[in-house]
Amino acid sequence: MIELKNVQKSYDGGATLAVADTSLTIERGEFLGLIGASGCGKTTTLKMINRLEEPSSGEILVNNCNVIDQNPEQLRRNIGYVFQGIGLFPHRTVAENVAAVPQLLQWSAGDIHARCEECMEMVGLPFDEYGERSPSQLSGGQQQRIGVARALAARPEVVLMDEPFGALDPITRSELQEEFKSIQQNMALTVVMVTHDMTEALLLADRIAVMREGVVLQIGTPKELLNNPSHDYVRDIVAMPRRRAQRLEELMRNE
């Protein structure tokens, strides 16, 4: 369970707020989508959860413990994180990248190897073929999938994902989305996923938080957002997939 209580974050000593007075509760096993325009504070929110950034005020609880009271390294090792910039280690092989967190947790070599194979299989990049490559020998989409595998390798209960599927083609993307959704459900993972793709959010998330300029405008199930948008902005952004589908249909008819 993740709980944000009146969290604020300013990078410039209070002049502007990257995240303004946000309170959120994410239940154990829940999948929360975080959506909003570029620069609205999504990454900042995510980073505060595993203490990559410290809130300027307010508090954050993970499993009922204030993150400030925990050793930041221990905390981060127990939370999976898929980075917006992917951030694979270029001097390590793909397999070593996937093994990074288990290694920090000092798993046995055998366990690490088995888990690497499993995770790489999961994201569709078999260990035997890709394990020994260097990240630079992978396509952007493949790197992103390894980023997901790395986040899941140590079997965390909480996974934070910052646009994890952004660089994938639609088909791989929807395969991976489904794959991930079933993993999430089987393992009862608590997930916070940042995305720019409303369709993705609607399909995967149990609830969606819509952010604008550091403020969470509305949080609710896809249905609630579609039926009862609290702001015009929320209505527009949630309606986007449907509007696009209609456009496509019109295009087809005009042919």
Place this chain on the structure above:
Amino acid sequence: MSDNLREQLLLLPAYFQGHLLLTLAAISMGVLISVPLGVWAEQSARVKRPLLAVVSIIQTFPSLVILALVVALLGGRIGFLPAFIALTLYSMLPIVRNTVTGLESVSASVIDAAKGIGMSPNQILREVKLPLAMPVIVAGIRTAMVWTVGLATLSTLVGATSFGNYIFTGLQTRNLVAVTVGSLASASLAVGLDSLVASMQWLLEKRSEAVDSARLKRIRISVYGVTAIIVSLALYGLIPKPRADFVVAGKPFTEQYIMAGLLTQELEEAGFNVEQRLGMGSAVVYEAIRNGTVDVYVEYTGMVWANFMSRESNPGREGIRSGVVEFLEEQNVTTVGFTGFRNRYALAMRRDRARELGVTSIEDLIPIAAELSAGSDLEFFGRTEWFRLRDLYNMDFADKLTFDVSLMYTAVAGRQVDVISAYTTDGRVAAYDLLLLDDPRNALLAYDAMILASTNAAAQPEFMRILEALVDSIPDAAMRQANRLVDVDGESITVALEYLRGEMTKN
């Protein structure tokens, strides 16, 4: 193969070994100091600026100055240690700078990811930043290594063995074979060590790419093999050799090489084990005989008088002699005796030019000096002797040019300058048919050659007996001819030494 070349190649193992040990030791120490400093600087902006400024400033000092400063700071200690320290200091800039640059260039998203998966700052440094910065750091080490190999040749001047022994001896005795062997050896060592580091780096990078072909394995074995050989060669030099009974030293010009050879032969023939330190700077060798790192060398009275006693007067030959002996005694240096020849400065002109101008003494130059150009070695125009000459005769030359000694003689022979500051025992005076001008006002000092010994060595009667036999044994003419054999006829030091021993009137 010529005798000369064979003679030079016989010296190769010792010089190679000395050069290698010096270079590897300095580079290793440079890396051990500079990489941590670079890491520190990258983490703290407060450290970075001053640190980079300091290492850059060290670099702007002429390398000879650094060597001399280190010798002075070590209380006149010569040999491996000051050379090692100076080279280490010199190697620091490229390594520190590249370490900082390399660490700074690691992409922020990778560091963010390392932090995000729960690496501690230490782990991020060791497992992410340093490995990623490594190519840049290694490039800095390679730059430093090439510099160090080149600069190590200068360490000859402070009494450490290196390929510089070839180069300095060769330049001063016009032995082009020695200069060539020394330069080629130094250049090859630089290229060799550089490629070795490059191939090690290549192998390390290949490790992560898992292309384990038979060829790669062969390369790996040969690189490690060569590295092992080189390191053990260098370390071999650390095995203490049987301590020499005496250390014979000399400065970097022909007469000194011959005299050091003579002292060595005399001591060796009596069964002593002798170590040579040739081509050392004047102040360095003087300091070394005072503190006992050098046991014996040939010095000149005028040199001690003007340079070490800082006297500006000229009390005449005998006055200088007695003043110097007394002074040296206070300095704990034993004067064994005078060898018989003197090698002082004298103004010299081409004989035909002198006749044309009607000049036989310096006084004759007074009315015409303002239209003449003069050449000197690197020192003369900066010495008090020159200032005194200028004042006593109240004249100055239109142009004053400084040259390497060989070039100074060719300049006057080729009529590019009218007057030079020649050495009276220099064989080239006769070879180029130069006229030494009289000095009726006694501006120029007497330079009687004398054998100096350290207190320790002088306490041994056998040592003193051997050297005392050399007192008053070498006439001016014999020394001049021996010098001439080397400087003009291109003979080796060995040949000149043989000649000199034949001419000596040993008592």
